[in-house]
Amino acid sequence: MVADSLFAAGNFFEASVYYEAALFYNAGTLPEDELNLKKAYCYKFLERYQECLTQLDQINLVSVPDSVRRSVVYEQAVCNYLAGDAQRALMKVLQFKQLGAPSAEDPFFAGIKTLEILALNETRQWEQAERCAVAFVAEIAENEEVKANLTGRVEKLFQKKNLPKELKSEKAKDLSRFVPGLGQFYCGRVKEGLVSLVVNASFLYFGLHQLYYKYYFTGYMAGLGIFHKTYFGGMHRCEILAQTENERTLKSFNASCLAILEDLYPGGGETL
Amino acid sequence: MQLFLKKATILFYLFLPLLLDAQNNPDPLFIQHLVGKKMYSEVIFLLEDLEGASSAQTDSLHYFKGWSLYSLKSLGPSADQLLRVSPASPFYVKSRFFAAYNQTHLGNYLPAKEILLRLNAGDREAENLRLFQLAGISLLEKNYVAFENLAGRLDTSHYVLHDELLTLNSCANRLKSHRQKSPAVAGVFSALVPGAGKIYAGKTAQGISTLITVVGFGLVTLENWKKNGPENFKTILFGSVFTTFYIGNIYGSVYAARISENEFQHEYQNRILFNLHIPLRNFFN
Numbered sequence: 001m002v003a004d005s006l007f008a009a010g011n012f013f014e015a016s017v018y019y020e021a022a023l024f025y026n027a028g029t030l031p032e033d034e035l036n037l038k039k040a041y042c043y044k045f046l047e048r049y050q051e052c053l054t055q056l057d058q059i060n061l062v063s064v065p066d067s068v069r070r071s072v073v074y075e076q077a078v079c080n081y082l083a084g085d086a087q088r089a090l091m092k093v094l095q096f097k098q099l100g101a102p103s104a105e106d107p108f109f110a111g112i113k114t115l116e117i118l119a120l121n122e123t124r125q126w127e128q129a130e131r132c133a134v135a136f137v138a139e140i141a142e143n144e145e146v147k148a149n150l151t152g153r154v155e156k157l158f159q160k161k162n163l164p165k166e167l168k169s170e171k172a173k174d175l176s177r178f179v180p181g182l183g184q185f186y187c188g189r190v191k192e193g194l195v196s197l198v199v200n201a202s203f204l205y206f207g208l209h210q211l212y213y214k215y216y217f218t219g220y221m222a223g224l225g226i227f228h229k230t231y232f233g234g235m236h237r238c239e240i241l242a243q244t245e246n247e248r249t250l251k252s253f254n255a256s257c258l259a260i261l262e263d264l265y266p267g268g269g270e271t272l
Numbered sequence: 273m274q275l276f277l278k279k280a281t282i283l284f285y286l287f288l289p290l291l292l293d294a295q296n297n298p299d300p301l302f303i304q305h306l307v308g309k310k311m312y313s314e315v316i317f318l319l320e321d322l323e324g325a326s327s328a329q330t331d332s333l334h335y336f337k338g339w340s341l342y343s344l345k346s347l348g349p350s351a352d353q354l355l356r357v358s359p360a361s362p363f364y365v366k367s368r369f370f371a372a373y374n375q376t377h378l379g380n381y382l383p384a385k386e387i388l389l390r391l392n393a394g395d396r397e398a399e400n401l402r403l404f405q406l407a408g409i410s411l412l413e414k415n416y417v418a419f420e421n422l423a424g425r426l427d428t429s430h431y432v433l434h435d436e437l438l439t440l441n442s443c444a445n446r447l448k449s450h451r452q453k454s455p456a457v458a459g460v461f462s463a464l465v466p467g468a469g470k471i472y473a474g475k476t477a478q479g480i481s482t483l484i485t486v487v488g489f490g491l492v493t494l495e496n497w498k499k500n501g502p503e504n505f506k507t508i509l510f511g512s513v514f515t516t517f518y519i520g521n522i523y524g525s526v527y528a529a530r531i532s533e534n535e536f537q538h539e540y541q542n543r544i545l546f547n548l549h550i551p552l553r554n555f556f557n
Binding site: 013014016017020021024025215216217218220221222225 | 302305306311313314317318488489491492494495496499506510513
């Protein structure tokens with residue numbers, strides 16, 4: 001089949017057009033749901049996740065065989081996760097499980113477990129994510145030694161001290177409002193916090209010093225005026241820092257988590 | 273799954289010839305289906321090597337390709353494709369109108385007018401629309417006499433054109449009464465009173481902010497000059513800051529006048545284009 005050959009050769013866009021042609025000319029002979037699913041795969045590989053989800057929505061889950069239904073729900077979970085909607089991905093994982101608990105022999109087993117753990121991490125449900133990871137290790141570890149090793153690594157990763165701390169933008173901003181630089185300390189940027197503290201203190205001191213010696217314009221404009229800018233600029237900077245730091249730590253934590261899962265099931269992440 | 277693949281392979285090879293006509297062009301029905309699903313990139317991919325003598329089939333394909341390119345905002349190539357649609361096609365009038373609109377949007381007013389002037393629109397409503405488009409192009413060219421002449425010939429009783437013509441008239445009045453902001457005047461104003469050039473250019477908040485900053489640093493310099501003398505480090509430092517801000521304020525005002533003028537022209541150009549587009553979409557959809 002031309003579409004399948006194109007798909008196999010990695011020409012996903014061209015393959016998607018030919019699958020659409022197959023759907024258009026199909027007079028009820030070919031299973032449309034399977035063609036829709038294959039077209040959705042094309043969009044997934046083209047990283048057009050929303051279009052993939054739209055294509056999957058066209059499949060009537062009531063009328064398709066169990067195997068297709070499970071594939072569709074699995075892909076919906078994956079595409080929702082890759083499109084940045086971890087909450088909806090978890091919902092689809094749950095739906096997938098309701099279609100039949102996946103066993104270790106199931107081709108979707110590693111993918112769905114990995115996805116569930118990553119999505120739980122993204123939604124900061126640490127205890128559940130740890131339980132899920134430990135259960136995953138227990139189910140497919142080759143022997144007791146591997147199981148003990150990987151379980152230990154999972155438990156260590158999910159220790160409270162290693163979990164990404166959720167920084168609150170408002171809190172970071174309020175800390176900098178109280179003492180300039182404190183918000184940066186809260187976000188883990190000690191050097192930047194110190195610089196902010198010194199700069200703000202210098203301008204404030206300069207302003208007050210000039211006012212004390214009756215340099216009113218100098219004190220107000222060059223001292224307090226610039227202090228006003230650095231003070232409020234620092235507060236705004238802390239808000240942004242908290243958000244970017246949250247994204248960075250979560251990404252880093254998920255990378256560590258994925259590294260353990262890769263040791264357990266090589267290629268597990270790629271199956272997504 | 274194996275069985276499905278086998279069946280699909282056989283059937284696909286059976287369908288494949290249906291995708292192509294005698295000139296190796298794709299089936300217009302399938303292309304129309306893709307356009308209906310807004311799969312424009314796919315249409316352009318399939319019609320990449322569109323060729324063959326003019327026929328009802330190739331006309332339709334040129335129209336679909338042009339329409340897809342227009343939908344993807346690739347206006348130049350879209351106009352090229354739409355102009356290939358022959359007068360025998362039911363898409364001919366629509367293609368000419370949209371080709372002219374694409375050229376207008378690209379600022380190619382002369383080719384746009386030529387397309388519309390050579391077009392025999394057919395019925396009275398289409399002819400009215402043609403005059404309306406020509407009036408809009410005249411306004412974009414700031415040819416107010418031609419605009420008023422064309423607008424006067426329009427029959428505004430049709431709902432598609434009535435409101436849009438009122439808006440075009442309002443744009444014309446505003447453009448005619450508009451006095452261009454001079455960058456030189458803005459610079460002189462800011463040299464005399466810091467920030468005044470920006471206020472003249474219509475950027476009042478920026479002007480007030482500039483006034484406070486420049487005057488503030490001027491006062492700081494003056495204060496240090498009086499108390500410490502001109503050779504004192506603080507006087508030199510704040511004097512330098514003041515000079516930088518003062519020169520920057522003049523330079524900024526010159527730019528503000530240019531930016532302000534560009535913004536005004538851009539806003540009215542977009543407003544006119546929008547008002548040319550709306551009746552086209554209403555008329556043909």
